[in-house]
Amino acid sequence: MPTRLLRSPLSALRLWLLVALALCAFAQAALAGSAELEQGIALIKTNKYDQVEEGVTLVASSRDPRAVGLLAALQDSDLYLRKADGRLFIATRSDAGYDLIDPLTQAPAGTAGKRDLKRIRINNRLRSQLRTAVATLNLTHPEASVRLAAVNEMLDRLDADSLALLRDLAGDEKNAEVRAGMTAAIALADLNADEPARRIEALDQLEGNLHPAVQGGIQRLLDREQDEAVRATAERVLEGLQFKRDLYGFAETLFFGLSLGSVLVLAAIGLAITFGVMGVINMAHGELIMLGAYTTYIVQQLMPEHIGLALFLAIPAAFVVSGAVGILIERGVIRFLYGRPLETLLATFGISLILQQLVRTLISPQNVPVANPDWMSGSWQINSVLSLTMNRMYIIAFCLIVFTALYLVMRRTSLGLQVRAVSQNRAMARAMGVRSARVDALTFGLGSGIAGVAGVALSQLTNVGPNLGQSYIIDSFMVVVFGGVGNLWGTLVAGMSLGVVNKILEPWAGAVLAKILVLIFIILFIQKRPRGLFPQKGRAAEG
């Protein structure tokens, strides 16, 4: 279609104008453009495919900054003709029929009923033309990101006009990323050049460019290419691309794995304290996580206007709530059961049932909605292959922060020192003046509080309901046992590696089977090394 247009007189005019735009002063072009704009709009108003098509061409070639809005609306089928006066409007559905917006000024223009309007119809050919037209217009947009998107949009279907425009623009482009995109687009077009040398040159330029269109373009070249030298280069470039793609694919898997691992570490790290350091089997650990998640929900309910702030406030709140419940459990039940791990397991399991039912009765048996603040969504696009979602990034960062904080508490504070003393030799610590009962309560509170903080993080990732804790308890124990009891680093390494292994297995085994395989692996691993990855050594451990 572009070639057909090129032959028409109008296209010739457009080509001239495009060149003119690049060369001449802006005001001149704008003057010349506004006449075209009006002419084009008139053609669009006819609402006949052929004439709309010509109209679009005219509007696009006007290079008027106002044209983008109009064309974009048309592309989205939001452009309407008001029957009464024959004017064009962008209309969006509302309660009172349609809200009208002027397509050029983007100013609100009242409302209209459904019967007053007629939609400008478009077909696939128009849609395709519009896409290129909008992209071409956006090439000169002041925002670099818009320009980049425009280049990417038109990368693999350049017509001669836009190619010429690109060649002109590429030289002046300030933004490196956009310039690279433009060069790639030009090179892609050059793959069709007649001289093999130019094709090879183009291939060299495309080397390492991960845009999906590049791979397709080279593949198409290979399908028809006769020249051996060009073929060899193309194959080499393609291979390099594939390698890079695999590399980024692996990086992505690794990223997913680490984020899953972070979730596991967060869920397990409180347990690493209560189970690992104190030796208490706390089956209610999952429910302490759940309480943290519910605390997030409640804080958000208290301040519905400030979702993000509520999230931050929820962190200390959850720490306090879960920590207090933990201390209550320790003082009320667990302290009578020290040295009887199996009984502790049963009693804390009973507590977990009570906590679950408490939440069901007091709040709701259903899941509750916890809002995500805006900055949690979105993603960081590293290149066209690799993009890292923000919420996963935050979870990894959060996990590391919590871990570091906990590590420092255990290593650098007197509480940490006392905890380690009590866990190594209770009688001796007591003789040295450590109040072991107080230390037990505080340690358990610390582990529980961390569980609550983990709950805040989990509330952003999964459904918050009474069963939230149950789904994490087994995983948490696996992580702690796998890492080696009494070893915070072990928990970190174990959680992260289990997360990564899980994600590596997932593509060929499926999520459920991957999880089963990981469980079986841990079961076998514990047979082989009953004390985990990083066992505590020494005579005492031989017990």
Next chain:
Amino acid sequence: MRLGTLHLDRGGQIFLALLALTTLLVPILNLAVPADSPLHVSTFTVTLLGKYLTYALLAIAVDLVWGYLGILSLGHGAFFALGGYAMGMYLMRQIGDRGVYGNPELPDFMVFLNWQELPWFWHGFDMFWFAALMVMLVPGALAFVFGWLAFRSRVTGVYLSIITQALTYALMLAFFRNEMGFGGNNGLTDFKDLLGFDLQSDATRIGLFIASALAVAGGYLACRTIVTSKLGRVTVAIRDAESRTRFIGYRVERFKLWVFTFSAVLAGIAGALYVPQVGIINPGEFSPINSIEIVVWVAIGGRATLYGAVLGALLVNYGKTYLTGVMPDAWLFALGGLFVLVTLLLPQGIAGLLRRKEATA
């Protein structure tokens, strides 16, 4: 059966006498007494009692390994469920062409999944003897392999508990998958008959009830024989001082392995009797919480007293049926509270309480 087995076991004597009495009376009260009589026992109650008895057998199995060997298994539900699945597969094959899709060979869910032929592991389950063998063999083999690995590398205490829990959790995830060929989410259900007897008829229900009672009695006597033998004294020795037992020359891992495997077989039999009475088996039976519940029955009844395990299973399950009927919300509160109170105040369970009463009287 030797005389020594029930000697000095008053709890056991009373339990077996009551069991025999119930087994005689219930069929008469159900079949011979007219329905409008206040003495009539409805078929629903008979089935409920039968279900409780299978739970009692399961509790005995858990008590054998926990009470007398010190292995707190949080995965015995898996053996129970595997026995149940083996029986369920037989019952599925018995449906024949009476299923919704009328396929004489394939169970409905396979037709639904568009499977063309029976998976290899479903062969043989059309024969009762084979299924009955599998009821014992599959849980037994799993326990043997698992125990062989775990006991020889001396995984003990809470570590062992946690990996048994992981075992049943992994099995639950696996059985939820349709690809496993066990009916996925829905499990196996819509059974028609067992050995040619209609599962809905009163007589079959009574038969299953009696079979359950016999199984519980048999299981009780078998376990009692074990715990009163020298083998039982060795297991208690292992429970109390494992390494000491090793130093006087017992291969602790083998004792653990065989007792654990035997216990798993008992659990499998309990599962096989459970399935035809409740009419369904699904992956939910594997869920870790079920296994923990069994341990609670034993803890409440009294660890290391076999009749205590039975008592616990019956009482807790009756309480569950009652409470979930009257005030469904309260059940979990009650169960959770029981856990805490029993471990704190009644470490010997109800049986311990009874014994103390007896001692002071």
Next chain:
Amino acid sequence: MKTLDTLRTTMRRDQVWEIMVPKTGLELDISHGTILYLEDISVTFDGFRAIDRLNLYIDAGELRCIIGPNGAGKTTMMDIITGKTRPDTGTAWFGQTIDLLRLSEPEIASVGIGRKFQKPTVFEHHSVMENLELAMAADKRVWPTLVARLTPEQHARIDAVLETIGLQAHRARRAGALSHGQKQWLEIGMLLMQDPHLLLVDEPVAGMTHQEMDRTAELLKSLAGRHTVVVVEHDMDFVRSIANKVTVLHQGSVLAEGTMDEVQNDARVIEVYLGGDEGH
């Protein structure tokens, strides 16, 4: 030796999967008069050398006392002999033919090494008699244990041991209800029931009265000859009352060996151990 060591580390018992390890002969051969050979044994716990190139030979039928300050490695040495701890290097042979490092604890017990622990560990929930029954030399596999019944000879043997340890009156009592000294005796009784070639006795008189101590000394002396007895003890009077030969351990290796008098006059021993108030 090098390859053998490598093999040993890869085949460590606590590392599992070593189903394939061949068992050496299980017949005790003491034709050379020595029952226990510990050669060049070292064990490290987390950087701490509990045993450092220890060499120790015990003759068949002798009564040997091993003394040494706390942390000298006495209990660790016992752990190695009974298979509880595996050394990093070195060899341990029971007689000429039995490689102890390849056997598990029950296997070591069944070839004829019995041990009494420092802290008395009896089976608290069993009666005194049941404790002895469990310890008795018998077929200790699973099925024979299930069908085992006490024969009249075995009854007689239990009675005899009960008499030796003076617990006839307590035979039906729960072991957990015994006094500390009685538990010590019961444990020695259990050792006797095992009828081992080599008895390892860790602090047998801790918590005993003087009378009990004397009886214990008599008992241990009477055992020597038919059995080989190795005693680890702190109480010097007790050691003097029973020992022909004393070995002093210090920092994981043998410091001195000889009669009590020789040892007591050894300058190094006086410095590290007897120099304090304990020795006279």
